[in-house]
Amino acid sequence: MEIKISHIDFELSSYIRAVNYFESQKPDESLVIFLGKRSLEPSKPGYYHYEIKDVFIPEERDYLARSPTYIRMDRRVHEKIKRLAELTGLEPLVFDHCQPIDVPSGTDAVTTRKVAEYYPGSVMGSYNIFHRFFRVTDNGFEMISWEVDDETYGRQKLAVGEDDHRKVASARVLIVGVGGIGWKTAVDLAMMGVGQIDLVDPDGIEASNLSRIPLPKSSIGNTKVNELKKMLETIRPNLITRNRSAKIQELEPEAFATYDVVIVTTDNVQSRLYCNDACLEQRVPAIQVGASLENGTKRISCRTVSGGFTPCYECWKTFTAEQLRRDYYTDDQKRLIQKMNYGLPSPVPSIVNMNSIAAGIAEEAFLRLITGKEIVPYIYIDMNELTMRTYSRERDPKCRACSTIPDHDIAMLSSQQAMSEQEE
Secondary structure, three states: OOOEEEEEEEEHHHHHHHHHHHHHHOOOOOEEEEEEEEEEOOOOOOEEEEEEEEEEOOOHHHEEEEEOOEEEEOOHHHHHHHHHHHHHOOEEEEEEEOOOOOOOOHHHHHHHHHHHHHOOOOEEEEEEOEEEEEEEEOOEEEEOEEEEEOOOOHHHHHHHOHHHHHHHHOOEEEEEOOOHHHHHHHHHHHHHOOOEEEEEOOOEOOHHHHHOOOOOHHHOOOEHHHHHHHHHHHHOOOOEOOEEOOOHHHOOHHHHHHOOEEEEOOOOHHHHHHHHHHHHHHOOOEEEEEEEEEOOEEEEEEEEEOOOOOOOHHHHOOOOHHHHHOOOOOHHHHHHHHHOOOOOOOOOOOOHHHHHHHHHHHHHHHHHHHOOOOOOOEEEEEOOOOEEEEEOOOOOOOOOOOOOOOOOOHHHHHHHHHHHHHHO
16 A cells, blocks of 8 residues: 655654764665654645654674675564564654665665565665655655754744644745746745755856856856756755756646645746646646836736635736747747847846845745645735735636636645544
8 A cells, every 4th residue: 555655754863873874884785774653644635744763773693695785684683673663662664775876776666665565654765975765656656855853943943833844844846937036936945944846947047147046157058957956955955856957838737736836937928827727727836926127117926826716827917919929949949030030038127136025925925825824816016115915806707727617626625624634
């Protein structure tokens, strides 16, 4: 039976014991077994949260054979694990070995599946400076977010509480567009402890980006998503992050369903409309945030869209012909357009302080979504007047994108009902 795991919390002392053991045993592959308790996640129906309290470290005689890529354990190790579990009242939950892998394959994949059958709910891990943890799924393996119970997020937990912090730590976020706003949002979410942040953007770093993105000139020409991924993993090595240097339209709508929230920060309407449609289809909440500087007026807008509950992106906006024509062009396409003298859309004006404020508003919208707080459908900031207004209105019954979704969508209501039943 497949058991879904949203997040793992490690007691600091157990984690340190395991890491010290791995470091002392290199280069040979080594094994530890983490023990703990699992409980249902109120915010994610069908998912479990793991709390690791202890660790089993084998003795040298427990290894029958091992090399940098292979271990074979004495069968009596299982009896030792059982005795420790009975003594502590804990369950063997995470089986960890030190071979560095990104996704289990070959004998690791076979071993992981066998362990999952023998110890229901187990997780396989790898260690190489930092850990990766994987659970068995119907389609292969899924990486799991994790956190060590140290002081890193102590003040954040004081601000939001233990339960809401865990919701943040187990969240899976897709950021579409990693210019000034998207870059700042991704970095802040990583520091906030979000479990998985995936990035999609087709652009490379240009000189004009350096006034809004903290990178050296040597990064010019590299892809934005690759540069941002490196920065995020430096800030938080155990972050799960995947990047794709492509237009968002190349991502199938079904892929959106794997995320808890999608944050859209692109500077063209075509990609925003595509994300709006895909998120509505998959019933994934989306945050559409942007900043504009037109005719001397500085504006920031943030729309939170939850299909069946709020107006969608199209409900709020009417689009000019120029906006609908604006889209991303590859370098080859730009050269061809210039050669044909068709003309390119003018650059979007931008300044770093507006991006920072826009990112902060998007992050607050994310926190409200992920922790079940009241949604604010539309936030508008006028930077000239230094005013912020919030708006709410009915969905457009004639909207092309969302009019076919019933009010208070039944799929989301049933999910909320399951959550309340678990809490009771």
